[in-house]
Amino acid sequence: MSRWLITICWILGSAFLTRLIPFSSFFRNVDTMIHEFGHAAATLLLSGRVLSMELNPDHSGVTYSTITAPWNIVPIAMAGYVSSSLFSLLMFYLYSRRNQKLGLLLIMAIALTTLLLFVHQGFGVRWLTGFILLTGVICFLGQGIQTFYYLLLCFLMLEESVLGPVTIVAYAFLQPGEAGDATNLGRYTGIPGLVWALFFAVFALWCAKKALGFFFRRSRAGRTYEYESYQG
Numbered sequence: 001m002s003r004w005l006i007t008i009c010w011i012l013g014s015a016f017l018t019r020l021i022p023f024s025s026f027f028r029n030v031d032t033m034i035h036e037f038g039h040a041a042a043t044l045l046l047s048g049r050v051l052s053m054e055l056n057p058d059h060s061g062v063t064y065s066t067i068t069a070p071w072n073i074v075p076i077a078m079a080g081y082v083s084s085s086l087f088s089l090l091m092f093y094l095y096s097r098r099n100q101k102l103g104l105l106l107i108m109a110i111a112l113t114t115l116l117l118f119v120h121q122g123f124g125v126r127w128l129t130g131f132i133l134l135t136g137v138i139c140f141l142g143q144g145i146q147t148f149y150y151l152l153l154c155f156l157m158l159e160e161s162v163l164g165p166v167t168i169v170a171y172a173f174l175q176p177g178e179a180g181d182a183t184n185l186g187r188y189t190g191i192p193g194l195v196w197a198l199f200f201a202v203f204a205l206w207c208a209k210k211a212l213g214f215f216f217r218r219s220r221a222g223r224t225y226e227y228e229s230y231q232g
Helices: 003-018 029-045 070-096 100-117 123-138 143-174 181-189 193-231
Strands: 049-055 061-066
Touching (some): 029 049, 029 061, 029 100, 029 143, 070 100, 070 143, 100 123, 143 193
Antiparallel strands (some): 049 061
């Protein structure tokens, strides 16, 4: 079986199983936060100004900003889905290096920065506050609980980082004006939104394949270590 097919099967399986976990919907906003933080970070790097950010209960989000040059819209619009995919890959890499606590601290730092600088009212403030407090408590609990919590976040981010772009592919094909970042990129570049949506989807799948490679690498390393310890 090809690695691409294995990746798709794992994503679909993860999407099904994580929905059976109570309160898993709460953690799906992590991917939304990373997506919108990517837009905000790109805006600031390109000397723009972030006015505000919204995180919504339906896992959608929006970042309001002003920019210094029209062409800056392209990298800023690309940054959302690309950031989600790359951050998911980073989380699995840290897991393979047994640095879960660093990953939790990193995601807490992003949440705290988002709360202090960008999200000023509504559901987003409540969600960010609750997420920061919960993740902070988890950091002081046992290794087993930390690992379970970390992997829950990892797989939720993995599936959301892929399903988001796949969804906008469908929108770009059926309702081109409703495909979010892909629609905006199509307007400013002349390249059809469907092409941008497909790019995001393929990039997300590539990152997911690499991320699962890091996950399996640690699993194989753990089994080898246990076998060698037994033999010794």
